Amino acid sequence: MGGKTAKIKKLRRKLKKLRGKVKALRATRPQTVPQVSPLAPPGGFPELPVIPGVRFAAIEAGVRYAGRADVMLAELAPGTQIAGVFTRSATRAAPVLDCQEKLGGDSSGGAAILVNSGNANAFTGDNGRTSVAVIAGSVAQMLDMPETRVFTSSTGVIGEPLPHDRITARLAELKAALDPGGIAQAAQAIMTTDTFPKGAGTEIGIEGRTVRIAGIAKGSGMIMPDMATMLVYVFTDAAIDQPALQRLVGRLTDRTFNCITVDSDTSTSDTLLVCATGTSGVEIGGPRSRSGQAFEAALEQIMLDLAHQVVRDGEGATKFVEVRITGASSDADAKKAALAIANSPLVKTAIAGEDPNWGRVVMAVGKSGARADRDRLSIRFGEILVAEHGWVSPDYREEQGAGYMKNQELTLSVDLGLGAGAATVWTCDLTHQYITINADYRS
Amino acid sequence: MGGKTAKIKKLRRKLKKLRGKVKALRATRPQTVPQVSPLAPPGGFPELPVIPGVRFAAIEAGVRYAGRADVMLAELAPGTQIAGVFTRSATRAAPVLDCQEKLGGDSSGGAAILVNSGNANAFTGDNGRTSVAVIAGSVAQMLDMPETRVFTSSTGVIGEPLPHDRITARLAELKAALDPGGIAQAAQAIMTTDTFPKGAGTEIGIEGRTVRIAGIAKGSGMIMPDMATMLVYVFTDAAIDQPALQRLVGRLTDRTFNCITVDSDTSTSDTLLVCATGTSGVEIGGPRSRSGQAFEAALEQIMLDLAHQVVRDGEGATKFVEVRITGASSDADAKKAALAIANSPLVKTAIAGEDPNWGRVVMAVGKSGARADRDRLSIRFGEILVAEHGWVSPDYREEQGAGYMKNQELTLSVDLGLGAGAATVWTCDLTHQYITINADYRS
Structure with missing residues (x-):
């Protein structure tokens, strides 16, 4: 009798432990590839006009x-x-x-x-x-x-x-x-x-x-x-x-x-x-x-x-990101800087992690080859002024940036403060899904 | 009595089910960031000469x-x-x-x-x-x-x-x-x-x-x-x-x-x-x-x-990759092609997935801006001739490539068949670890 009661208690303890383990493992498991991108336009394929001919x-x-x-x-x-x-x-x-x-x-x-x-x-x-x-x-x-x-x-x-x-x-x-x-x-x-x-x-x-x-x-x-x-x-x-x-x-x-x-x-x-x-x-x-x-x-x-x-529909995308450059020496320079940000794995992984890591935006502008003066550039996440005059804005609070990054649609704006060159490019974040899809697409 | 025996049986069934779940979840969970890169030189920090002065x-x-x-x-x-x-x-x-x-x-x-x-x-x-x-x-x-x-x-x-x-x-x-x-x-x-x-x-x-x-x-x-x-x-x-x-x-x-x-x-x-x-x-x-x-x-x-x-020590690296370009029009062109391969997220994820996806190497050469003639280039994985004259080599078998990709140290060689320009660059693969490290480095 007593043996069986003890056994039941022991089994229940084991069960409890295992349930905790399952919960912990679930929290760390990679999500499966979604059937449809979370960024897909709502409403499905649009009604298109019939083109005669x-x-x-x-x-x-x-x-x-x-x-x-x-x-x-x-x-x-x-x-x-x-x-x-x-x-x-x-x-x-x-x-x-x-x-x-x-x-x-x-x-x-x-x-x-x-x-x-x-x-x-x-x-x-x-x-x-x-x-x-x-x-x-x-x-x-x-x-x-x-x-x-x-x-x-x-x-x-x-x-x-x-x-x-x-x-x-x-x-x-x-x-x-x-x-x-x-x-x-x-x-x-x-x-x-x-x-x-x-x-x-x-x-x-x-x-x-x-x-x-x-x-x-x-x-x-x-x-x-x-x-x-x-x-x-x-x-x-x-x-x-x-x-x-x-x-x-x-x-x-x-x-x-x-x-x-x-x-x-x-x-x-x-x-x-x-x-x-x-x-x-x-x-x-x-x-x-x-x-x-x-x-x-x-x-x-x-x-x-x-x-x-x-x-x-970018592979693994969870965020749609508009990168706007203004104040560049030329439109070509603006596009260089915009693409450097949009292609930077460090910027894209920060976005995936909802981390307002504006330092990586600075890094990407710096490596882009576009003319830039550290002390003139300003950075905005949406409407939030994050950095200006070569440093973080005095009014900026990290919580503001962190809150903004939770949005599914983001705008990163950089003004280079040099001229009238401008460019806008669009990209998505870099997630575990991209790796999952591409480490195993063919074989 | 019978009630307790039934209860024990039931608990055991539950335990068995949960154990299966834990096993399945373990199989899909992302590895944790390793303490030391698997590519670290064996033997630890080397004995260095003392420099007088x-x-x-x-x-x-x-x-x-x-x-x-x-x-x-x-x-x-x-x-x-x-x-x-x-x-x-x-x-x-x-x-x-x-x-x-x-x-x-x-x-x-x-x-x-x-x-x-x-x-x-x-x-x-x-x-x-x-x-x-x-x-x-x-x-x-x-x-x-x-x-x-x-x-x-x-x-x-x-x-x-x-x-x-x-x-x-x-x-x-x-x-x-x-x-x-x-x-x-x-x-x-x-x-x-x-x-x-x-x-x-x-x-x-x-x-x-x-x-x-x-x-x-x-x-x-x-x-x-x-x-x-x-x-x-x-x-x-x-x-x-x-x-x-x-x-x-x-x-x-x-x-x-x-x-x-x-x-x-x-x-x-x-x-x-x-x-x-x-x-x-x-x-x-x-x-x-x-x-x-x-x-x-x-x-x-x-x-x-x-x-x-x-x-x-590349973030998340599991493979050390040497990219060798020969036969380019110039050394500068060779370096362009080599870096395009070494920086391509699609090449790097294929390497992480041990996928001999040489088509992505072709893609990277194509986008690099280096002069290239599709019908003259040849690709080798290690000593294995994979592609030549604009197509897969007749002797190449996918199993050879797949076997080679399991190595921790890889050499990808591309001969452009145009001139004497050459360059070698070194890189690593792009893994889930890179995303894990960089989506969460700062915050």
Whole structure:
């Protein structure tokens, strides 16, 4: 009797001890990768305007992933003008090189864009070129257009041969599925480590008529675009000639996709294509005309929205961070300083830890190569003045900074106090999740 | 009776279940920060030669840390020549600016170096300059030498005022403790997030006489030296004039400390001082003389050893990685490519995950800005040929790469196939530990 009571007591003590252990271990365990980024725009994929002259289809071809669409096709009406911006990587992928050659060609026969996820067809030698030629040739034949008007992109693992026959085997089905309302499925099909599909669209009135813009993007790691970003496709029914569209897109890229960074790494596949079908009949004038300015503002809004969505899906991101530099000697210097802050692992880990460690911001400005005078710079976290005249502000209290850092959306502002140069870039924090995702992505 | 037996059974089942839970949780929990880096040189701090003309002392002044030495003093004999290389950061710390002004002064009155850890005295405005002046003035008075010959460094948190009175209050004790054999204690006193003290030394014969070199370093995060590294102090009894020593140290820095990176962030306090007491009586000739070459080779070995020790103590490091570039258009291009690989978060996380993800090496070369031709570059992991002619090598098997990546010391070699440019840099992997250490270092 007494023995059993003692045993029960002993077992209960053991249980209590183990429960404490479980609690302690739970507190230290790494969180699992979230299904969807906590920074994803609320409300899911947006309702996008249908662009007359563009039809989409997506299909599960099993390039690498199973159980999800991994190929998208966009068919573009004859007369569609296409502008493109691509990675400047010296090791860019076969489809990127192919797209660059094809820009600016005769638009009378229509055009098409085919994108696969799961395999980047990058660093695949002759095999890579062959894959692009086979896919482009097959699409051209099926849609009855010149091969020179078929643009392809591939995204995913680098260095493995693209099983292009898995794609060409499904082209008839893709063609049959083409639908002007299929853009959401297309956005799904181009995802890799993305946790949500990215889209943005708008309708604007120009000269009493409606011009529509809709775009999709993918990307969440290997993000520090250089001349372009991951994969982005924007469609509009505006009428604008190719050289003008190309100039406009180049200009806007510098203010949008070239102002974001997740991890300072630049993809070998970065591709941005903007396609203007002209079906609205609205001719877009030069950059100083009223129509030119209205269209530029609308297109910039869409490109910036997509760029922000890429950062919001940054691998492991829990904070969306805007870095604003003012008072620099030049805009170029401002961008250098902004990117140095946005790419600093020490700044990004401090943000992840909700630590108002403004000393690391000072460090990043110092190493950036931008002209800076320690005794003139000031730092703000949101509206809070943290440091000025080369030292911590007398009114600043650490609790203020610590409180601010708990926000999910942060603004770090630095005024260099030297001139009128300014730049704003966007980034996210660097968390355990980034390591988890990338120490184990491929193998 | 039966009730108690049932209860015991029930408790045992609960215990079993909880034990399973504890086991599962243990498997997923992040490792705690190791006491000492797994990459630390075996055998602990090395036996260093005593340099005639140099005495060391270390003391616990409670600048920030408790229970450990945090201030070191080195006293240098009259005639000691001092060369220095410093961070190029635009936000460099007050002691760095002060050291830069003092280099090259009259050496007849002797010299001293005082270093504190726990506080970087960086971005501390006028207060920072005052602290340096107070410390240098007090040391000068106590050791009876001109204030212009007292060099100081501070390392630790940025942006907090240095409580210099805690240091000056202990100067008499420091002086009393001065000891030619005290270099190991000095190496301990300058540590911050370092997990082991770093030292290297050698003795060489020149013209039948002995020249000794001994150096110490600190640093494990905020490491991508730009002109210098964290804190490094090297002492020798060679006789060499200051301009010649300065030129030599500058040249060697480019091959040693400027070839390492932990996290691409550059400290505001990077300082390297090389002090030649001349007490050996061995005059070092020009760079082409026999003595000049012997001394240069020996000094390079010490500087490289210390630089490697800094990488081996990289925050969270579990792998020591040598990145070798050959066949580049120029040495500058080779270094660009090497640093792009060594700084890529995607390459570094792949190494942490023991993933032979050579596609990320291609990516890093591509973004580096170095001239590269995808179809000419080849990649080796150790001796294993992984990729050549723009694609994976036909003989390469993934298991080979995966097996190689399990090593603690790795060599990644890339031949660009373009010219004779070459560079080698050293780095470590990027692990969960780095995030743990840096998301929570200050607050």
